[in-house]
Each structure stands twice: as structure tokens, then as C-alpha cells.
Amino acid sequence: MSVYQHITSSAKEGRKLLAVLLDPDHLHDEAQLRETVGIVHASGADLILYGGSLMTGAYFEEGLKIIRQCTHIPVILFPGSAMQVSPHADAILFTSLISGRNPEFLIGQQVLAAPVVKAAGLEVIPTGYMIVESGRPTTASYVSNTAPIPRHKPEIAATTAMAGEMLGQLLIYLDGGSGAEHAVSSAMISAVKSQISVPLVVGGGINTPEELLARYEAGADVAVVGTAAEKDPFVIRDMVCALKAAY
Ligand code: 1GP
Numbered sequence: 001m002s003v004y005q006h007i008t009s010s011a012k013e014g015r016k017l018l019a020v021l022l023d024p025d026h027l028h029d030e031a032q033l034r035e036t037v038g039i040v041h042a043s044g045a046d047l048i049l050y051g052g053s054l055m056t057g058a059y060f061e062e063g064l065k066i067i068r069q070c071t072h073i074p075v076i077l078f079p080g081s082a083m084q085v086s087p088h089a090d091a092i093l094f095t096s097l098i099s100g101r102n103p104e105f106l107i108g109q110q111v112l113a114a115p116v117v118k119a120a121g122l123e124v125i126p127t128g129y130m131i132v133e134s135g136r137p138t139t140a141s142y143v144s145n146t147a148p149i150p151r152h153k154p155e156i157a158a159t160t161a162m163a164g165e166m167l168g169q170l171l172i173y174l175d176g177g178s179g180a181e182h183a184v185s186s187a188m189i190s191a192v193k194s195q196i197s198v199p200l201v202v203g204g205g206i207n208t209p210e211e212l213l214a215r216y217e218a219g220a221d222v223a224v225v226g227t228a229a230e231k232d233p234f235v236i237r238d239m240v241c242a243l244k245a246a247y
Helices: 003-013 030-043 060-070 103-120 139-144 154-166 186-193 209-218 227-231 234-246
Strands: 017-022 047-050 075-077 091-097 123-131 171-175 200-203 222-225
Touching: 003 123, 017 030, 017 200, 017 227, 017 234, 030 060, 030 227, 030 234, 047 060, 060 075, 091 103, 091 171, 123 139, 123 154, 154 171, 154 186, 171 186, 186 200, 186 209, 209 222, 209 234, 222 227, 222 234, 227 234
Parallel strands: 017 047, 017 222, 047 075, 075 091, 091 123, 123 171, 171 200, 200 222
Antiparallel strands: none
16 A cells, blocks of 8 residues: 555544654754654554755765664655655655745755656655744744745635645645644634545644644644654654544
């Protein structure tokens, strides 16, 4: 089964998925990365996303190989730029930043990445990526030089997601950005979910099992947790417990 089939069949059956985002810029100590991945693996998380908005170190490929040694959880690249492509992953979120109006992140980086992605033989998951204002500027919004969707405008998010699906995107990713002060609101998640038929991914600022369940309740099919897992990987164990008890 492909990674995308796994996501769609889970969404159809109402099985919520938990994805852990590992950022090579933050986890560049080998011992720490091995320990984190070991805990994520033992916790029973469903997916690993790998990538970041910046790439300050040269640790990308090395880190990916270590993750593969430590777990069989599918690894999906979540690249901040065309530089973050590797054959050592299972799939790639081939994102277009549809909430923004910066051609570089709508199509520019994708043109540069396309031949590399093809040569890598990765499973490609076309993804409509939307950044949502979350209380303070995030790296994703700053680096992409785009205005996030206003937090209290669910209708803008919903119509943007509709357009993304009509353009052929197979996933919609609503992201408050890494370390978001406020996670994407339930109102926005349910507004988007009501207008699309492809699976919905939600991330940014989800730090507790309660915040996680609220995102699923509102309509997220996949929730992404990064910063909280970097601070304390055991939070993933607590989140998986809460998820299993609720669904
Ligand atoms: C960021 O959605 C991810 O792109 C995860 O965000 O680091 O806030 O969990 P956090």
C-alpha cells in the first residue's frame, strides 16, 4: 500500500493518524535523534514528516538515514525548499503554498525539485499547503515571504482549500507554523473539512493530548506534532494513548 493509500483509507474509516515532524535543523545530534526516534517508534505514531523551513546545517541526509535505521514508520519528506529531497524516504509532500501569493513557493521551487524528485523515485503526494496566522510570525511565513491566512477568517481557508482540490491537490495541509502560539482553530478546521473530499492535515502549536483530540474532533484526518515532541518525545506516547482511547 502506498503512503497516500494508507492516509486515504484511514480517513475513510475514521482512523485518525498522528504524524511526528522531525526537523533536521533541531535534531542534529545523533544520540538525541536516535533517542527521539526510538521513543516515537515505541509510542506507535503513524507517520514521520521530515524537513524544515530553513536548512542551516548539512545534516539532512545523515539524519534521514539514522531515522530509517531506527524505525519502520513511513517517512514523508516535508521540504521547505527544493534542496530537501532524498531517495531515502518513502514519499514526499509535493507542496504548493496556496495560501500565499509568492510564485517562488507556488511553482518556482517545484520546478527546481521536479527532476530530482523523479530521479529519487519517491512517491509524490501533491499537497495544497496553507499557512494560518497563529499569534506571532513563524519561520514558515517569514521565509516564504507570504501573508498567512487570518486566523479568524475560516471562509478564506475553506475557499482556498476548495481551489486547491479543484487544481488536483490530493491533500490539504493547514499549518499554524512550527511553534505556533495558537493551533489552527476548530472553526477553521471544520470549515475547510466541510468543503473538501481529500484528507486534511493540521499542524502547528499542537502541544497536548487535549489540543490534539480537539483538532481531530473538528475534522483533521492527520495531525502533525513537532515542537512538543522535540521538547519531550514522551508526549507522543501520551497522545497516542489519548487517540486510541477516543477513536
Ligand atoms: C509545522 O505543523 C508543523 O510545520 C508542526 O508544528 O512544531 O508547532 O508542532 P509544531
